[in-house]
């Protein structure tokens with residue numbers, strides 16, 4: 001069996017059953033599942049120098065997950081669950097990376113991963129029903145199955161600020177932070193961007209820099225993360241009850257075993273009760289404020305406004321300067337329709353003498369100059385600029401990979417008006433191409449490790465089904481894709497979620513087609529749909545060029 005270990009020289013690497021792209025949470029589990037449980041020969045390509053994916057690249061100070069770590073972790077191995085100890089409720093990036101390295105060691109994954117190697121093209125050859133994958137290290141490899149574990153937030157957006165190259169100081173991106181520690185002591189630092197990454201990095205840099213200038217275009221609704229040391233008693237409880245906890249997590253739309261106290265309507269609640277509910281969820285932290293209070297917050301604008309108003313008041317209470325507070329208060333879109341960041345000391349950071357907020361809505365950023373950032377008002381002289389400007393989310397990582405399906409059709413052409421998938425897992429015209437947590441699946445609105453496990457399990461079951469029947473190819477029918485796209489749009493349109501300009505809709509990337517890219521029907525319902533389709537012999541899919549057994553029988 002060929003191997004993809006680092007001894008492999010550039011050139012023709014040979015034939016595999018499956019090529020997996022990416023060695024983050026998704027790629028690691030896909031390798032384990034396909035190689036160790038299905039017995040396939042698997043080659044993994046990873047652009048980073050180690051395992052970790054998102055958690056390899058986003059190593060900026062303050063980077064941390066915002067789903068509780070005992071949930072934001074694999075569930076597939078009870079031994080792994082039992083042996084790993086989380087030190088904090090919400091683990092920081094170094095700890096998550098240590099965890100993923102532990103997983104790679106435990107399951108002996110590295111020997112089949114080619115690091116520092118980026119896939120630059122993947123072409124489907126119809127006559128042989130194989131994918132040919134080429135890398136920037138001149139590897140060429142063929143496989144029956146191509147499994148993309150490329151992540152949803154792995155293609156950084158670097159805004160084309162006029163003059164960016166002219167900046168004489170240091171330029172950093174949160175999404176590709178240097179490996180060596182960055183020391184901002186005595187520096188004048190500018191951070192551009194106040195999404196989740198900016199909101200995590202700003203309080204950290206503020207503690208070190210001589211002067212921090214935050215350039216904010218759109219204020220966010222950030223609620224407290226509620227982090228702290230992991231309570232040993234709670235850790236013991238989790239380990240004793242992991243099975244139940246995971247089962248409950250999987251039945252929750254966020255993938256976390258919240259207490260199921262969510263009430264139907266914020267509007268029906270007595271205002272005092274509602275305030276107490278919001279106060280309690282605020283204090284408890286995590287996504288409880290959004291997901292565990294009232295179920296109409298993302299459906300009814302007036303209901304949403306009750307939560308938004310509560311958060312605005314909280315921002316005003318935390319920020320001493322009323323003018324700065326007003327600039328930090330979001331008022332142009334409903335709460336939760338941009339990915340809501342969770343914060344630790346973010347708003348209070350603006351009370352520090354060394355921190356200045358620049359409101360880019362009233363004084364737009366004109367250009368980057370040699371000495372810093374020029375807005376319509378002035379030039380901010382800086383030693384370092386940190387870009388926390390986000391990602392070409394969901395579709396970006398796939399479209400940058402140069403994928404071509406039947407008849408040489410590029411994925412970019414196929415998705416020129418937005419992503420088109422069945423279940424967010426497969427694309428018509430691209431046989432045997434599987435996307436883990438792809439667009440139009442619950443993905444980023446569910447707990448990612450569980451979303452990944454669900455998808456990898458489905459993919460693995462599908463491949464097993466094909467192999468047992470000597471079926472060479474599977475792809476969704478054009479009709480099933482059209483139905484899924486319209487189903488996902490219909491659900492999204494019944495919510496407030498498209499009302500903001502966000503990476504959920506592609507609005508953050510100039511020229512990107514607008515489409516809501518996450519399935520909003522909830523992970524439990526979604527999982528049931530996926531299971532039903534598989535149980536019906538892959539209804540809606542074409543096997544070896546013919547409709548699935550279920551459709552032939554009807």
Ligand code: NA7
Nearest residue numbers: 153159193194195196197198217218339388389390391503
């Ligand atoms: P986000 O959430 O997309 O945030 C990017 C931030 O950068 C946001 O405040 C943007 O303002 C700002 N931005 C982007 N382009 C510009 C330009 N050209 N000028 C000024 N400001 C700009 O990315 P994050 O990395 O913070 O978070 C991504 C996800 O990673 C997060 O949701 C978690 O799931 C993990 P805007 O809002 O567009 O006005």
